[in-house]
Amino acid sequence: MIDRSLIAPAEFEFVVLGDTHYMLDPAGRALEFESRRKQTARADTALTLAASLRPDFLVHMGDLVQEYPETRRHREALEEARAQLARLGVNVYLVAGNHDVGDKPDPTMPTRPVTVESIERYQSGFGPSWFSFDHRKCHFIVINSQILNTDLPESGSQRDWLERDLERHGRKRVFLFLHLPLFLEHQDEPHVGNYDNIGQPDRGWILDLIRRHGVEAVCAAHVHFAFLNRVGSTRIYNVPSTSFVRPGFGHLFTGPPPPEQGRDDAPKLGFYLFRVFSDRTDVHFIRTGGAVAPEEKAHGGSQRLLTRTSAGLSASPLGLTLLHPLANRTGIPIAFPSVVRQCVRNDYPLLAGLELGATAVRFPVADLDDAFQLERLRIIRDEGLRLTAMAPASSPADLSTYVRRHSDVVDTWEIQIPGALLPSRALGRELAGSGRGARPRFALAPILPGEIRPGKQHPRTRIGYIPGELRELNRCLAQRDVFVQRVLCRVDESEPWNTVRQLLDTGTLSHVGAVDLTVAFTSRDDVRNASTAAETLFGAVLLPGARVYFEPFVDLDRTLDVAFGLLDTSCNPRRAFHVLRTLNSLLFREPISRPVPESLELHGAIIRTLTGAAGFQALFTSCAGELPDLGGLTFSGISPGASSRLYRLAEGTVQEGPFERLLGYVTGLSPPVLLTSGPQG
Incomplete structure (x- = not known):
């Protein structure tokens, strides 16, 4: 099983x-x-x-x-x-x-x-x-x-x-x-x-x-x-x-x-x-x-996968952005079986993050002033997660105070630049001592109002760079002799694979240590979000050292912009949660060398492949509820009889068999699905 x-x-x-x-x-009696x-x-x-x-x-x-x-x-x-x-x-x-x-x-x-x-x-x-x-x-x-x-x-x-x-x-x-x-x-x-x-x-x-x-x-x-x-x-x-x-x-x-x-x-x-x-x-x-x-076996014997927790996934880039607090507490009304009001805390997001295998979290710097939130953040750090505090750059003195007080908790300080793409000269001077490997570690992200979105009366605010802006940022940092350990780059939710390819085309950034990705779901479509999540994490294999942050972690259902998260409003997992949980252990249980990517579309299915030391991996996604008939599809270098594995990522199951037979099973499955064979030579 x-x-x-x-x-x-x-x-x-x-x-x-x-x-x-x-x-x-109870037989037929009322209950x-x-x-x-x-x-x-x-x-x-x-x-x-x-x-x-x-x-x-x-x-x-x-x-x-x-x-x-x-x-x-x-x-x-x-x-x-x-x-x-x-x-x-x-x-x-x-x-x-x-x-x-x-x-x-x-x-x-x-x-x-x-x-x-x-x-x-x-x-x-x-x-x-x-x-x-x-x-x-x-x-x-x-x-x-x-x-x-x-x-x-x-x-x-x-x-x-x-x-x-x-x-x-x-x-x-x-x-x-x-x-x-x-x-x-x-x-x-x-x-x-x-x-x-x-x-x-x-x-x-x-x-x-x-x-x-x-x-x-x-x-x-x-x-x-x-x-x-x-x-x-x-x-x-x-x-x-x-x-x-x-x-x-x-x-x-x-x-x-x-x-x-x-x-x-x-x-x-x-x-x-x-x-x-x-x-x-x-x-x-x-x-x-x-x-x-x-659980009934499907297609001749699928088995449920046991996936890793955060402690066993040190090579994983999977991160979460905490739009909601990590934990909330409330007083439960006086009701049977207690006769007093109970104060309790919601640990389901924290526990879900560990189950997911997340290894990084972004949170507002103000959470460090809240003893309740700080205690929960310390717990997840002890469980193996790296913590990034998001801090608007309006007050360098305030930031210095945070850094001095909380260097034992925060791994990276994300400096968010209000209303500008590039850091000011004053901010550059603050960052000048942050060389390679230096502590404290800093990341950069702009806060840019004015982004037009279809169907919205007011422009929205973007936090993070887009790939085409990174070379200009690197030139600015080089001119000021400033090195930053990380920068944050937004993923195009409709084309995450394209964002990854653009980052690859950007080449080496001499004054940036690593580029992190942030993915913001804007849809209330579980299948679409699951496919977006899978494609982004799959692409992260091509970006060594990157972290990939997903938001919202919990549904946004009563704000101007609503979206499904990885958890619903009862803090139960949505489809994208299980997809990431499964794919995270599949891709990052061990450090891997960079594979060769390819891409194709067929009958409405989007197929991304990676070939390398880990073997051949094909990710099938679609915005439809099920994958179309892929009859006649072949992959170069893969024998029809090659021993292979088919992973239904949302269900968290795997079945083994010849490549050709498993490829036939893909038709009609709910995306995303991963088919692997190898390893390749």
Whole structure:
């Protein structure tokens, strides 16, 4: 089911999933939410997919069942859920959740708190609710979050055990698992009446242990929603559900609620695959999309691709321009199951950027003045992304202050020149010390009003050069003996390949280190945007050292100019997102030498090819919904029987076969599609 050809071998892997909420057969009775009928099948599909990855083990984060301890059929549901897990053929470690043993000790909680009896019932069927184990050179700890802050004897026993266990194994890489999150938005957030965090004093005690022992990662579940927090160097993941999303958190998004008040937000369902290396751990979000059956194979056996995250794509040029803030936060209205207003943060754009394999981000320099945004920017930089701050050049003194304060965060300072193509003499003097390899690093981009666009009453403002302006810029820099590390160049959205060819024709720029590209979607056509994205990133192979920034990252739907982004207003991926995610790993998993490009058009299909050390690669795009009949098409030097691979980029799948047969499959597919053969000599 899974193709691993794009990822590097890890030392070992494990799966983390949770909140499967096995649902006893409801037959024909009415349900509060109709999607509950799908929960068991959704969980089964996710578990089957997880098992197909052949992980060393699987950690289930709790809430095995939809029933809860005081319901009549709770034991029956647990038995059926256990049978579901037993069929996997994978070593499973279980974390106790509130639906398994009872709620935390807060009198406002909707169900009864955990008891000695509920713990004993659970442990008689599933074993200890707190334990640890070693695997390779790592140590894994599971604790029972439901008994924290209680006066149960088990709480004291677990506390003493955990402190001793960490003392004994603190020199190893440690991973900690518990059902309830320690916190969602900040470490000191209130807990009484809050359904979704661990109370004090035990929250503070665990956080102190995490810091003291340098725990590598913590995983929690319960909220059916993804969050990423940091405590020191420790990453804290909130694991999404395989079965449904908790309504309420949808207030973070600007779009209308998905089905069932946001509960059936299927694109957010899935699980995590942890891939452990000697120096890092890569975390992959495996989306299941609420599927209730395993993915069907198409055209004789396509497989789903496992793509790299940002940490594994250091050679990638893929970047994002943050028109929206990297994260936003809001107060969720007081509503069941909490009795207080919860302050929460939207981490979906940040997490999507890592899933995409992005390696660079542009953001307004003013974000550095916002402690909330700065903290999130530090996190993505630690995850391997290079940060560029966009700064209008109106006040050199202000910029110097930013550079002095934030040189540890910002990799490049993009100086935006208001109303002029070329830097002023004063700005040139400011940049004069910025030689090759110097710190700080600067980039240039003009801000030019007056661009006429069809259908718009007012002219628009362009940020960035066009290829024909770069030689004039280079002459200006040479005359003033100024070298800049980067300049920003806008891509013609309708002809991205032509922009790349124009840059190649420009030749070497003696006083510019690299030319970066920025692509601004202006369309609300998913197929068109996906083809534009694919063609631009494909062309970036020809521009060593360039970065390619895409905008908007999230849809613009209530501004004078509207456009689809890589994510919709619920922060779920659009077609272009998946195209870039797949193509990014295909093209840039390793540094490559510059190939030879060619181009042709046939029956409305646009075909771009690259031939070089990586083999032969043909990208098929079109503005139509499907690719036309390409019968009779041949490529010089490619044998009809050559072993080849066909990638459906938006679907993230691959199938193998003879070149001629796979070329025949292209007809009727939704673009863009990549066909490869080789490598060539």
